[in-house]
Amino acid sequence: MVIDDPTLLAEVTAAFREYERALMADDIPAMDALFHHAPTTNRFGVGEVLYGIEAIRAFRKGRGGSPRRRLGKVAITVYGAPDGPAFATADAEFFRDNVDRRGRQTQSWVKFPDGWKVVSAHVSLEGSSH
Template sequence: MIAINSPTPLAEVTAAFHAYERALMEDDMDAMDALFHASPHTNRFGVGEVLYGIEAIRAFRKGRGGSPRRRLGHVAITVYGDSFATADAEFFRENSDLRGRQTQSWVRFADGWKVVSAHVSLEGTSH
């Protein structure tokens, strides 16, 4: 049986998630990079981009000039066992009524917890 949300790994992933959010809002590319797994298998799908591999993610970050300002809404972090976690968050951009959503998959490596897959989207007005 896999333990869900054991206190120590949950605290570690929660801290890593908030460290990433701080780095994102400060446009600290080194800190963001350190929290993503440096691999061609790490992917990030954003509001307007599809990025396969850490090099594409790095190039996108360098070219965008910082993330739009936002505040977090509900955040749900779940750790499965001691080496895999998901983080699902709602966010709200400044000067917008649209709700954004962010999902991250985290894996514990020898050098700490790293994002291996991320998806960011904004609510649409269709459907």
């Protein structure tokens, strides 16, 4: 198994960056294009649990945009070779304006014939420590 093939890593990193751009611009068509269009695609957010692309689409349309944020550390790892199946994980810290808690985002990406798509995503905020 090849880990972090430079070509694949550059591709999925570009897709990740495009998703972040679309998220901050509330570009729903661009976000939708970067998620796999299937009932098996899931997204767990800070306040929602969404099973399937239709639930994800409905949430985005009704949300009115994402809270503003800036990214902290981002770790992307890709598994596979350019001539075969490929899978990637993208783990990111983020910081929302006027929020003390650090956010965390994990995305699982798969390379399909039409490009890299998120098949699972999880967004959360750190809890209070004691």
